[in-house]
Amino acid sequence: MENDVTLAQIEFRNVTKTYGPVVAVNDLFLSVRCGEFLTILGPSGSGKTTTLMLLAGFEAPDRGDIFIAGKSVAAVPSYRRDQGIVFQSYALFPHLNVGRNLEFPLEMRGIKAAERAKRVDSILARVHLNGLENRMPSQLSGGQQQRVALARALIADPPILLLDEPLGALDRNLREQMQSEIKSLHKEFGITTVCVTHDQEEALTLSDRIVVMRGGRIEQTDTPEAIYDRPATQFVAKFLGEANILENPGFLIESEAAQPPGTVAMIRPERICVAALDAPKRVDSEQCQFVTGTVENMIYAGPLRKYHVRVGPTLLVVREHVASGRRALQAGEAARLEWLRSDVRFVAA
Incomplete structure (x- = not known):
């Protein structure tokens, strides 16, 4: 099932990434289906963040290849990969207001001002931030900043959305609210989404499938219910719940x-x-x-x-x-x- 290329929008084939003597990702084979929400879960040092950075184009594999829609992207720089990215720190431009933060990816794609303004209004309404386009990031709450980061990642309609510990900076109540928001946005936009987290509840709540990594390798991949109820190894059983x-x-x-x-x-x-x-x-x-x-x-x-x-x-x-x-x-x-x-x-x- 994992190597079913007919349904795969993203594929890792035999991908290895090392940092000196440390093998961060070891001979990784993984496919992500179109429209799927896939979460990569694991402890620190498991290789989950490196896997996401390889997919984003911020790192290059030492061996193997990565395919998106059937085309190799291992040598394609990050700015040429049509992906939306949300970081744990949100990475909003502190000197730009909300509207300009949202316009930026559209401006980089050469979209005209009138269309940019239309899309900004539309996405602000969708993430319940109407009227905040002139606020600076420092004037927003953590939940509002998270919504702006999500809106900026989605505004250009990318086929792939990458989430790097997206809710790690929020308190428990906000985290639960944003889990519902992300799940709703994924259902509405249908974007193929790859999320990296160490939060088990987040992975179980959001995902269509979960990949549990350990030592740079995949320990198990399955649906949230199956992986929780039928863990393959003692490590998965103890790590996920x-x-x-x-x-x-x-x-x-x-x-x-x-x-x-x-x-x-x-x-x-x-x-x-x-x-x-x-x-x-x-x-x-x-x-x-x-x-x-x-x-x-x-x-x-x-x-x-x-x-x-x-x-x-x-x-x-x-x-x-x-x-x-x-x-x-x-x-x-x-x-x-x-x-x-x-x-x-x-x-x-």
Whole structure:
């Protein structure tokens, strides 16, 4: 699927990039389909930002090639690649007002003043910044600056949009608002979008597909739901959300499938139910595994409670939604844990 060139607008073929002895991107093969929102996710040093810089034309590969719409662009400078780019710092021109910031990419393309003014008015309305064209960037809030940066990237109707940690400078509430805005803009414009982030929630919320990178290589590529629910490796399971890795847990793992060689069992914290020992069992209890343990810690987080429960040598993390009238278990209290055998996953060690 990853090498299906009939659907690919962007392709990395055998791309390697080094910085001295450091291999930042190692033999990368990746395709991005037309109109897709693809997020590259990974820790620092995984190669995700270098991959984006290679696509943007700010870096050149040492080996391999990059194709856009079937044409090699490895030797094409960034200013000749028809792409909109939004940086984490927004990179707005501080000496130009909002209107002039938005006009700049149109002016560089030789578009006449009347058409520039028309497009500026249109895009400002779309990002809910009507009437702010004369403001300077320093007079805008962080969310407004982000909207201007997005508008500037979109105003020339590029076929490709690149996002480099686009929401990293915003607080949580603004970040959630802008996630909705970006998702809406992507749906409206239909632009092929490649986003780089280390924020797992952002990747799950925005993406059609997620690429998880590690050490310059792709660890796994899939839809957000599939990559979260069926991680291929222990690294992906632990990096994308929390995971209970059940390696020598001290109790027999019950599952619907036999455990493949070279794998360990894993279950997500929200798939585990926690209850007092005398609480009624689940209605689907015949499909469940039950273990008993001791609550070591309970963390209240508004709509969620997070438990650490000791079961023999294993400390299990459990996450449950706070329900009206449901009593919280306290540290030192005995607890019964239960989960569906079908929720156990096996990941490469």
